[in-house]
Amino acid sequence: EAGVAQSPRYKIIEKRQSVAFWCNPISGHATLYWYQQILGQGPKLLIQFQNNGVVDDSQLPKDRFSAERLKGVDSTLKIQPAKLEDSAVYLCASSLAGPTETQYFGPGTRLLVL
Amino acid sequence: AQSVTQPDIHITVSEGASLELRCNYSYGATPYLFWYVQSPGQGLQLLLKYFSGDTLVQGIKGFEAEFKRSQSSFNLRKPSVHWSDAAEYFCAVGARAGNMLTFGGGTRLMVKP
Numbered sequence: 001e002a003g004v005a006q007s008p009r010y011k012i013i014e015k016r017q018s019v020a021f022w023c024n025p026i027s028g029h030a031t032l033y034w035y036q037q038i039l040g041q042g043p044k045l046l047i048q049f050q051n052n053g054v055v056d057d058s059q060l061p062k063d064r065f066s067a068e069r070l071k072g073v074d075s076t077l078k079i080q081p082a083k084l085e086d087s088a089v090y091l092c093a094s095s096l097a098g099p100t101e102t103q104y105f106g107p108g109t110r111l112l113v114l
Numbered sequence: 115a116q117s118v119t120q121p122d123i124h125i126t127v128s129e130g131a132s133l134e135l136r137c138n139y140s141y142g143a144t145p146y147l148f149w150y151v152q153s154p155g156q157g158l159q160l161l162l163k164y165f166s167g168d169t170l171v172q173g174i175k176g177f178e179a180e181f182k183r184s185q186s187s188f189n190l191r192k193p194s195v196h197w198s199d200a201a202e203y204f205c206a207v208g209a210r211a212g213n214m215l216t217f218g219g220g221t222r223l224m225v226k227p
Binding site for chain 2: 003004033040041042043044045048055056091093100102103104105106107108
């Protein structure tokens with residue numbers, strides 16, 4: 001079974017530029033998550049989708065971050081404009097629907113903002 | 115609001131020695147609890163999870179964890195560590211109303227030969 005795919009794996013941009021990350025979840029997984037992991041910290045949930053609807057985006061900085069999940073499958077996370085403090089690894093995870101279902105994580109996209 | 119504390123940022127153990135990684139949580143009800151491992155350049159992999167029932171949970175790679183409600187703890191253990199266990203370990207608590215995880219800050223495990 002294929003895992004969660006993410007691209008790109010690495011990205012370097014200058015502050016005030018924009019960037020987008022892509023995630024393809026495990027086939028059949030209704031729930032998709034985006035996490036931000038700053039160096040030395042645990043992952044922090046940014047947004048959770050159930051199919052193509054948003055379940056929770058309370059920790060998403062909506063003035064600069066946006067995310068969508070068209071057709072309930074792939075998802076993109078965008079940052080515009082980027083700040084230095086956005087340097088982090090962005091992790092995508094997916095799971096079957098339900099609070100006890102295991103989340104499966106992708107390898108992440110490492111972003112460096114200069 | 116739920117939270118997780120992993121008191122040890124770094125731990126070094128000798129290969130073959132036993133291991134215990136500490137995790138304390140704060141949650142208003144009986145939580146869902148998880149341990150994940152993250153190897154360099156890899157995504158997070160689930161080691162084990164606790165939802166209900168037996169408070170001693172067995173996981174993959176020889177790991178186990180014990181839920182202690184009175185201590186709000188969910189410590190991870192392994193009787194004999196292998197060099198390949200060197201990685202970062204994250205404890206997480208999940209909300210029963212959804213599937214949103216709150217992670218601790220992680221413990222980096224180093225294994226001496």
